[in-house]
Amino acid sequence: MPSVLITGCSRGIGVEFVRQYAAEGWTVYATVRDAERAEALVSVRGEVVVLELDVADPASVAILAERMRGVPIDLLINNAGVYGPRNLRVGNVPYPVWQDVLAVNVLGPMRVIETFIEHLRLGAQKKIVALTSKMGSMADNTSGGTYIYRSSKAALNATIKSVALDLRPEGFSAAVLHPGWVRTEMGGPSALIEPRESVTGMRRVIDGLTPQTTGRFYNYDGKEIPW
Ligand SMILES: NC(=O)c1ccc[n+]([C@@H]2O[C@H](COP(=O)([O-])OP(=O)(O)OC[C@H]3O[C@@H](n4cnc5c(N)ncnc54)[C@H](OP(=O)(O)O)[C@@H]3O)[C@@H](O)[C@H]2O)c1
Numbered sequence: 653m654p655s656v657l658i659t660g661c662s663r664g665i666g667v668e669f670v671r672q673y674a675a676e677g678w679t680v681y682a683t684v685r686d687a688e689r690a691e692a693l694v695s696v697r698g699e700v701v702v703l704e705l706d707v708a709d710p711a712s713v714a715i716l717a718e719r720m721r722g723v724p725i726d727l728l729i730n731n732a733g734v735y736g737p738r739n740l741r742v743g744n745v746p747y748p749v750w751q752d753v754l755a756v757n758v759l760g761p762m763r764v765i766e767t768f769i770e771h772l773r774l775g776a777q778k779k780i781v782a783l784t785s786k787m788g789s790m791a792d793n794t795s796g797g798t799y800i801y802r803s804s805k806a807a808l809n810a811t812i813k814s815v816a817l818d819l820r821p822e823g824f825s826a827a828v829l830h831p832g833w834v835r836t837e838m839g840g841p842s843a844l845i846e847p848r849e850s851v852t853g854m855r856r857v858i859d860g861l862t863p864q865t866t867g868r869f870y871n872y873d874g875k876e877i878p879w
């Protein structure tokens with residue numbers, strides 16, 4: 653069966669990805685920042701290997717890649733992400749916090765891709781996705797604000813678009829996925845859909861990725877989102 657490496661599996665959308673791929677018989681490398689706080693994964697049935705990974709910490713990424721040396725990964729899901737502060741306006745932007753968010757949401761996924769590229773080359777499917785947000789779409793920005801989160805996801809989109817084009821000759825496909833507004837710690841209780849619906853949809857999109865259609869921005873239901 654294929655294998656998937658997923659970041660940010662302590663809760664929310666990450667846990668649901670683990671649950672659904674494990675239920676389909678995949679080997680799931682489920683990564684969390686702190687294995688002591690991975691209670692949500694305990695009840696997941698199937699071939700699940702829980703590993704520690706902080707995507708913002710270069711040493712943590714390197715240590716895991718070395719530990720997994722020679723292990724093929726068919727699919728990489730860069731799911732880990734942070735929102736940062738809400739209610740920002742011109743005049744109160746916290747720059748050090750902005751850098752921290754970029755470290756997780758932009759540098760993190762790229763670092764994981766680069767560091768695990770040999771594992772991905774060994775995989776048969778050669779697929780890379782990253783969880784972005786409609787908040788990173790220029791076309792969709794009609795309400796302003798949220799400088800930090802919006803800019804981080806826009807930068808992630810630009811990064812994955814280039815990765816998609818650069819790796820296409822090797823048979824890779826890559827995409828950025830908007831999960832919808834999902835009821836998680838980040839999405840909050842008013843969100844419109846449950847992780848189950850979001851992840852079911854995103855798995856369908858991932859199934860359909862090909863090198864010919866690489867480098868696109870998809871909603872969880874498969875519709876394309878304008879950049
Ligand atoms: N929920 C939504 O409505 C929504 C909408 C659009 C996009 N998204 C995106 O979807 C993804 C998942 O969101 P979610 O709703 O499941 O969020 P969540 O409930 O807040 O979970 C975020 C996950 O990311 C992990 N994480 C944070 N910083 C990390 C780091 N440095 N290294 C590794 N893992 C880290 C967290 O781990 P810890 O427990 O260790 O903090 C947690 O497992 C994110 O990229 C988010 O931006 C979500």
